[in-house]
Amino acid sequence: MVARVIPVDPFELVVFGASGDLARRKIFPSLFRRYLAGQFPNTARIIGAARSEMDAASFQEFIKAAIDEFSPGAAQNTKQLSAFLKLLDYVAIDARGDGGWAELKAMLKGECVRAFYFSVGPGLFSDLAERLYKHQIATANCRVVIEKPFGRDLESAQNLNRGLAQYFSEDQIYRIDHYLGKETVQNLMAVRFGNLLFEPLWNAQFVDHIQITVAETVGVGGRGGYYDKSGAMRDMVQNHLMQLLCLIAMEPPSKFDPDAVRDEKLKVIRALEPVEPEDIVRGQYRAGDDGASYREEAENAQSTTESFIALKAHIANWRWNGIPFYLRTGKRLRARVSEIVVVFKEPPHSIFGVDAGRSANILTIRLQPDEGMTLQVTIKEPGPGGMRLIEVPLDMSFAEALGETGAEMPDAYERLIMDVIRGNQTLFMRGDEVEAAWAWTDPIVAGWEKRRDVPQLYHPGTNGPEDSLMLLHRDGRRWRDLEA
Numbered sequence: 001m002v003a004r005v006i007p008v009d010p011f012e013l014v015v016f017g018a019s020g021d022l023a024r025r026k027i028f029p030s031l032f033r034r035y036l037a038g039q040f041p042n043t044a045r046i047i048g049a050a051r052s053e054m055d056a057a058s059f060q061e062f063i064k065a066a067i068d069e070f071s072p073g074a075a076q077n078t079k080q081l082s083a084f085l086k087l088l089d090y091v092a093i094d095a096r097g098d099g100g101w102a103e104l105k106a107m108l109k110g111e112c113v114r115a116f117y118f119s120v121g122p123g124l125f126s127d128l129a130e131r132l133y134k135h136q137i138a139t140a141n142c143r144v145v146i147e148k149p150f151g152r153d154l155e156s157a158q159n160l161n162r163g164l165a166q167y168f169s170e171d172q173i174y175r176i177d178h179y180l181g182k183e184t185v186q187n188l189m190a191v192r193f194g195n196l197l198f199e200p201l202w203n204a205q206f207v208d209h210i211q212i213t214v215a216e217t218v219g220v221g222g223r224g225g226y227y228d229k230s231g232a233m234r235d236m237v238q239n240h241l242m243q244l245l246c247l248i249a250m251e252p253p254s255k256f257d258p259d260a261v262r263d264e265k266l267k268v269i270r271a272l273e274p275v276e277p278e279d280i281v282r283g284q285y286r287a288g289d290d291g292a293s294y295r296e297e298a299e300n301a302q303s304t305t306e307s308f309i310a311l312k313a314h315i316a317n318w319r320w321n322g323i324p325f326y327l328r329t330g331k332r333l334r335a336r337v338s339e340i341v342v343v344f345k346e347p348p349h350s351i352f353g354v355d356a357g358r359s360a361n362i363l364t365i366r367l368q369p370d371e372g373m374t375l376q377v378t379i380k381e382p383g384p385g386g387m388r389l390i391e392v393p394l395d396m397s398f399a400e401a402l403g404e405t406g407a408e409m410p411d412a413y414e415r416l417i418m419d420v421i422r423g424n425q426t427l428f429m430r431g432d433e434v435e436a437a438w439a440w441t442d443p444i445v446a447g448w449e450k451r452r453d454v455p456q457l458y459h460p461g462t463n464g465p466e467d468s469l470m471l472l473h474r475d476g477r478r479w480r481d482l483e484a
Helices: 023-038 058-069 078-085 101-107 122-134 155-164 185-196 221-227 231-249 258-271 294-298 412-422 431-451 466-473
Strands: 011-016 044-052 088-092 113-118 145-146 173-176 206-217 280-285 308-312 323-331 337-344 362-368 374-382 389-397 457-459
Touching: 011 023, 011 122, 011 294, 011 412, 023 206, 023 412, 058 078, 058 088, 058 294, 078 412, 088 101, 088 457, 113 412, 122 145, 145 412, 155 431, 173 412, 173 466, 185 231, 185 362, 185 374, 206 231, 221 294, 231 308, 231 323, 231 337, 231 431, 258 431, 280 374, 280 431, 280 466, 308 466, 323 466, 457 466
Parallel strands: 011 044, 011 113, 044 088, 113 145, 145 173, 206 323, 280 457
Antiparallel strands: 206 337, 280 308, 308 323, 337 362, 362 374, 374 389
């Protein structure tokens, strides 16, 4: 099956922080893959802006090297790559001064969609917004893309939102969370709301519990300085896992419309109950045979920042009353895997006798590394000897099901950047969502800081601290094993 590609309207995209790591690894390779797919109009223009002094030709060589490194398969299309690079221009700019802004304004000439990607630290968001407005570069219908972190607590998030709101309306601001651009995450809405099979069962009457896991095998590495000021709770739970929780738990929106979807997500966040101290497990990885400890990588021998967190959350509404949502995320774990596991309740009565065995249906939604869904069902084991029940998966890999075996699934940034150009905010976080998530997160962090809790040490290559296993065991449940 060949995916249908719908070209976007003519646009001009300015990427601030164009020489940075995110731009090299994700933004420009994603733009080239969309160009390769035929989604760009001939008049599209992309302008890199950063502190580095270089001319357009040097910038084009810089981006070519980035595409060669991070998208080598696409880079083999040398003719198309050369054509794409001709769309690129560059300006050296001072985010807190006036240098380069007149030159940038002169480059932007088209009557078309105009978008600005702030691939910079949040400390520069307000400065860039102010200068775009001051130099009359921002238009009434332009779009601004900002990357996480959207603050480190409620107060800083509110300050960021206020700073942007001085110059841009909420419908111009696109807060990007790349997890929402993953095909599987979007398919979660399609599965829930496009199939009568699941939605009637998607509630406390039929669901036993839900697990959301985002596990990594790598440590903090060169991000140790940043990570030590945030930790797994701020870096992952408050945004990535929170968004997955919202999509799995929200009510059906009245229509597939940006504000209708985000209204329902906001209701979920506001319905989250406070998390009790005994329902939180924090961990920090030790040194292992293949790497340093967290404290060594963070260069802080006394660090009490968590590289792992697991917690049990409850949503106070009719649909999910009493149903636990178990969230966990961590670094240097056994496998790199992101998934949502919906465990349904067992049948209320077994007609097959005690020897047959009883089991629950389990829907597993894999976000990475192999995007797809698996539904575990119970069947009879083949052969004579009575009614012996076994569990088997109904497995669907998206790549195989859609006839793309061996091909790369589109990167989340490809979809999200094109949605910015289209003006579709469905997969982007709204300001009140961000603030509501911090309002729930802040008391959790303040609680362990007040208690002076210290993360439990865990060995690299495991499932995390032992107490995270007990978090479910004491409820008569168990985590799904981490398997690549």
